[in-house]
Amino acid sequence: MAASILNVRDLHFYLFELFDAQALTARPRYAEHSKETYLAAIETGRKIAQRYFLPIRQKVDVQQPTFDGKQVHMLPEIKPAIDAVIQSGLACPEADYEWGGMQLPAIVASVATSFLSAAGSTTLGYTSLTNANCNLIEAHGTPEQIAKWVVPMRQGRFAGTMAMTEPSAGSGLADLATSATRTEEGRYLITGNKIFISGGDHNLSENIVHLVLARIKGAPKGIKGVSLFIVPKYLVDETGAVGSRNDVSLAGLFHKMGGRGQTSCAINFGEQGGSIGYLVGEENQGIRYMFHMMNEARIMVGTSAALTALSGYQYSLDYAKERRQGRLPSSRDPLSAPVRIIEHADVRRMLLAQKAYAEGAYSLCLFGAQLADDVRTAPDEAERRSAKVLLDFLTPIIKSWPSEYGPRANSLAIQVLGGHGYTNEHPVEMFYRDNRLNSIHEGTYGVQSLDLLARKVPADNMAGYTNCISRMRDDIETATQHPALQEPAAALLAAIQVLEETTGAVLGGMQKLHIDLALANSVKYLELFGNVVVAWMWLKQGIAASAGLARDPHADDRNFYLGKLQALKYFYAYELPEIQVWKQILCDFEDAFYMAREEWF
Amino acid sequence: MAASILNVRDLHFYLFELFDAQALTARPRYAEHSKETYLAAIETGRKIAQRYFLPIRQKVDVQQPTFDGKQVHMLPEIKPAIDAVIQSGLACPEADYEWGGMQLPAIVASVATSFLSAAGSTTLGYTSLTNANCNLIEAHGTPEQIAKWVVPMRQGRFAGTMAMTEPSAGSGLADLATSATRTEEGRYLITGNKIFISGGDHNLSENIVHLVLARIKGAPKGIKGVSLFIVPKYLVDETGAVGSRNDVSLAGLFHKMGGRGQTSCAINFGEQGGSIGYLVGEENQGIRYMFHMMNEARIMVGTSAALTALSGYQYSLDYAKERRQGRLPSSRDPLSAPVRIIEHADVRRMLLAQKAYAEGAYSLCLFGAQLADDVRTAPDEAERRSAKVLLDFLTPIIKSWPSEYGPRANSLAIQVLGGHGYTNEHPVEMFYRDNRLNSIHEGTYGVQSLDLLARKVPADNMAGYTNCISRMRDDIETATQHPALQEPAAALLAAIQVLEETTGAVLGGMQKLHIDLALANSVKYLELFGNVVVAWMWLKQGIAASAGLARDPHADDRNFYLGKLQALKYFYAYELPEIQVWKQILCDFEDAFYMAREEWF
Structure with missing residues (x-):
């Protein structure tokens, strides 16, 4: 093929x-x-x-x-x-x-x-x-x-990593135990164990530059006492020449279900007395600096999830156009030739759902990239600030939605190929395995949901939230000018209403109820907001496709635009309505698992 | 651990x-x-x-x-x-x-x-x-x-398989091309290629007995011309002694994403002129006989999916009770010790959802087993018949629901373990891979949904459907006698109403609309019916748990029953309401993917 x-x-x-x-x-x-x-x-x-x-x-x-x-x-x-x-x-x-x-x-x-x-x-x-x-x-x-x-990293001579996670503190950065001791030369000696360091060791470059979170002796407990250090695998002299090994050693590799192209390492820093590290910026500001890289990494994770979904979609689409099997329910003639499987409605379901998930996810990631461009280079200060507010707000969704729906798309790609998709004759089972990591690393799904609901929504007088809703309303306004988009425009407006009511209820609960209960369904809030945002991305695509159709394009382009409108239709009919169920759960402060006691399991 | x-x-x-x-x-x-x-x-x-x-x-x-x-x-x-x-x-x-x-x-x-x-x-x-x-x-x-x-198979000296699938006819049994030629001795010479034969070759037994679907030369086209043959790897003489090799050869092994304990084989029958086969029963009745084994295999698939889900649930539960990480949102003290992760509401969400899926699925499989027992040994003829009608009806759901929700449970088990769950330090990633096959083999999810909607629902004047609804109503009646079950009993009653309205609408569509359109959303119908049936299984469990609680049990049992009621509560609050969304799709005959043309993708 x-x-x-x-x-x-x-x-x-x-x-x-x-x-x-x-x-x-x-x-x-x-x-x-x-x-x-x-x-x-x-x-x-x-x-x-x-x-x-x-x-x-x-x-x-x-x-x-x-x-x-x-x-x-x-x-x-x-x-x-x-x-x-x-x-x-x-x-x-x-x-x-x-x-x-x-x-x-x-x-x-x-x-x-x-x-x-x-x-x-x-x-x-x-x-x-x-x-x-x-x-x-x-x-x-x-x-x-x-x-x-x-400079050597940009030249490709050195490689870089980020080293945060420790064996006894996964998502809990406040409990990092790796320590740093200041030496007389103004450097630091780093001692501790880090795990899950992607690309933490390999033979692809002259040197590896780890960015390591550690706690300077005597620093405050919690995340306020964490600093960031450059800790290279090999020391480098003033001329830039790579010298002797630093006290950084690979303890072992993790064997992962997928993503096997990249090593995932357990690394011991300072087993021989302390690895030499160089403080980045000021002491105790490490978490803030790391989030510079982390926010970028979160968008990378979402993007990778979306692209792996797109890749599986494309592969299963090509397969479905060639592979012949079975007949339609309406066919009464067992002598007729088997049809290509794309002719089966249920196969088109699996293809169109993949398209809706994967293209919805990737368009969201590109929207985030566009915001990053505006943060950096928009001519107007207000525009730059607005983009920053919205990008910060959307980051947990850009990270999470593709990571959740990407694997669903990849699972459908396997299903299109049937038993063949379950074997390594085809890459779709690998996509499925690769993609499963994305809702774990760089902040799990649960961590993202708390970031959205407890931090990003209320932040700065709800500036990000308001910005997001207001931009959605602008696009709805535009969409209503296209006859083909009346229905989805109205549906998105109604969805915003659902979002607003839910947000009001949940924020109210955060004032009135025990905070642990009020936040217990945060994952459902992330799902709800995510589906609304992706519905928005589909409306945006619908606007662009309608504009394209209005230009009376040649047949290939026309089909392309009609495909976009059909995926939009699918998303609004099959996926968006789920938010009603989640709204109910959130507004009722459903407590089934919150109240579940350990001894009941 | x-x-x-x-x-x-x-x-x-x-x-x-x-x-x-x-x-x-x-x-x-x-x-x-x-x-x-x-x-x-x-x-x-x-x-x-x-x-x-x-x-x-x-x-x-x-x-x-x-x-x-x-x-x-x-x-x-x-x-x-x-x-x-x-x-x-x-x-x-x-x-x-x-x-x-x-x-x-x-x-x-x-x-x-x-x-x-x-x-x-x-x-x-x-x-x-x-x-x-x-x-x-x-x-x-x-x-x-x-x-x-x-006899030798029962003794464990021989092993058995079923050989149906062919390279160019996966789910399409009507297109089987393997041929059988009658010899003068009354045996048959079988020629053809089969794939995905589980346990098709190995070194675990003296002989392997394949049950092979093939078409006798001159037989009718389609499934009405398929016969079933015993085709052993080694021929056996009249004394039962294992003799020379039959013309059956292993062409290769498939490398599967999971389920790697069992070989999956491509087997060539009759490369040297024809493998000797023995007709089972009558000619051209092969599909009917094979469904004897197939129906059993479908229940085995559901059961295996449910047990793999239970296994992952148990593993992640043990892990969550030991692993310490992070603090609750309400904790303001960074000096406090990290909590065991089961104390996080979101981890309990992932555990309770697993419990609801896995125990709901396994109870359904055991309900199927109970029906099989009644088919075989119920003292009363009417009871045996009623059990048969219901078991036939429920088979696509018993096969599919665990196969769909089992992998979801296993995905949550990975998520509970975070990055560790993605590595082979722990078995949960293997469960996830193993379980993915179950919605493919022995009839895919789509095939099961058509079996349910197009065949099982209308069959025999809706006898299976009616039987099912009527038994659900009986259990609702019982449940209303327990104060704790008033709510779920009413919810299941309402869910039956949703099911009835949806079924009426869809059957009506099958009369009035193009049949391919009327059946296009069959997967949604399977999902809807599946969730209602599993809600029923949870109500049954609620009845048994309430009865247990009424006996004023010791603390461990009390906790066990409360856990059952909590999983019931979870299922009714978080999962059952989804049927409203699916009902809408079905009753509207949503046609987004049905109408999607190939050239639009």
Whole structure:
């Protein structure tokens, strides 16, 4: 079967019709860009994915990295794949030209790397984490730190990680036990154990730069006493030359269900007395700095989940168009030839649901990227601030919705292929395994739901919430100008009403009820808000598709737009109505599990 | 962490409180049984699971069977595990004493093998498929065939399979191409390729007895021309001695995402001119006979899905009681010790949902087993007929609901363990992979939904449907006598109303609309009916738990019953209300995917 990774037409739709990425070239930072340079970057990503990533997709999964007690052994083909990404500039597509980046807007960078992520999300993980590490040090480090660590990382000679989780403190950053002791030279000696460090060790680069959260001796307890350190695998002298090993050692690799292209490491810092670390920014501000990287990582997680969903959708679609099996219920003739399975309504259900989930999720991630671009380069200060408020607000949804619906899409892709989808003849079972991590790492689903409800909604006089609702109303206004969008526009308006009533009730409960009870259904709130936001993204796509249809396009484009409208119809008929059920649960402060006592289980 | 596989108290609840399995000992077939013999059988299963299955659980998954082109190599520890099952009688617990069985009722047999299934569902697969194969030949074969094939299978010397699927006809049995030619000796020469044959080859037995669907030359097209054949791997002479190889060869093994204890094989029949096969029953009746085994296999699939869900629930529950992490939202003191994660409301959500899914699913499977017992041994003819009607009707739901909600439960088990759950430090990721097959094999989710809506509901003047609704109403009547069950009883009554209205609308549509459109949302109908049936099972459990509480039990039992009532409460508050959304879709004949044209994707 011909292996198509993603639908290029669809990617162009997001960039040039749904979001006006071309308009960004009017901003000074992107002045040298044009539609042509965007397309060239996307084509570069596609070619590298096709040439380096796709051929090793299965091997990366089957031949997991191993650790012989001394060093990590990886599939040799991973390095050339990563090197190709680095040489193309796609390892840091948003970075300044002077760092070897492409200085692309975030939204274009996302699309330019989409083929790589879809064909090998965890192989791409090495460069994208390194990129996020650089961004943090650029924002909060000293010029010396930037010169020493960021420059070689941008060049692809060094790689970067973030090291937060500890064996006895998973999501609980307040309980981090890794310690840092200040030395006379103004450096720190770091001692502690970290786990689940993605890309924490490998043989792909000259050095690995860990960003490590640790507590300086005597610092306050809790998250207010946590600082951030640069802790390299190898020490580097003033000339930038890589020298002796730091006291950083790999304790072991985790064997994961999926995402096997990227090592997940347990690392011991300071077993020989203390690994040398360099403080980033000020003492006790580590959590704040780390969230610079973390927020970026959360959007990366959502994006990866969405692209893995898109990849499975595309694969199962290609399969369904070729594979022949069975007959329609209306067929009375056992002598007739079996139909292609896309002719079965239930197979189209599984395809259209995947389309609605995957394209809904990815459009949301790109909306987030567009906001990130506005935060950085919108000409108007108020516009920049508004974008920041909304992006902060939406981050838990951008992280969570694709991570929840992405695996559902991948499960449907398996189902389309039937028994074949359950075997490694096809990649869909790998997508399903890969995608399952996304609702865990960088803050679990539950953690995101508390972030949304307890922090982001009330924050700053509900500024993010209000901003979000108000933008939705603007788009509803636009949608009502298209005859084909009257129904979904009205439905989204009604959904906003549901959201408003629910939010009012829950915030009221947070005042009146025990806070643990008031927050107990936070996951349902995240689900409700998520479905409304994705319905909004579908309405946005409906507007763009309607505009496209109004231009009387050629047949292929016409079909493409009709497909968008059909996925919108599906989402509004089958998915959006669920919010009524969740509203009831939330407004009633349903307490079935809250009241469930441990001894009852 | 101590590895508890299943909760014994819960299993006893099903057998002795929810369903009165002890009453079955009044029937002649089970006259030699008593509560003590039941408990002994269960304890035997538990011990074998603990001693043979649990220690190799991970190895079975990691060290998949391999095929060197000549023979299959399997983890050596699998054979002693299976031998222990055979020697205990648990390979065929329902079979007659004279065959080496335990002559147990089906419901007790299910519980007696539950630990084995929960600790190694695919290892147990070898004996349970062999058992189902024997049951088919006993029902439809000749005395000679029984003597020649069933006896050695019952003795554990031979193993059995069913070989239906072909590369170009997955769910489409009408398109089977394997052919059979009658020889002068009255035997048949079979030629064709079969795939996904579970246990199709291995080194665990002296011989393998395939039940093969094939088309006799000149037979009618479609399913009316399919016959069933016994095709052994090795030929057997009149004395029962195993002789030369039949023309049956292993073409290869599939590498599956899960369920790796059991080989999944591609087998070529008749590459050297024709494998010798023996007709079962009459010509062209193969599909009917195969459904004898298939219906049993469908219930086995549901049961395995339910037990894998229970196993993950138990594991994550044990973990949540020990693991400490984070603090409650109400805690303002960062110096306080982290709580055990079961203290977090959201973790209790994930545990209670698992409990509701897994125990709801398993109680449904055991209800099916009880019906099977009544079909076989109820003293009254009308009772036997009524049980048969209801069991036939419920089979697609017993197969599907656990297969759909079991993986959801297993996903929640992973989530409770967080990042750790995604690694092979713990078995929950394996459960998740293992369970994913269950909505595919023995008839996919879509196939089951069409079976329910297009066949089972209208069949025989809606006899199964009516029987089901009427039994639900009886239990609602009983439930209203318990003060604690007023609410769920009323809710189930309302749910029946939803079901009735929906069924009326859909059946009406099947008359008036194009049949392909009328059936397009069949999966939603299956979901709706499934949730109502499982709500019913929870009401049944609520009745038994209320009765238990009324006996003023000791503290442990009291907590156990309160846990049942809490899971009931959860299911009615969080899961049952979804049927309103699905009703709307069904009654509106929502056509989003039905109308979606291929070229729009």
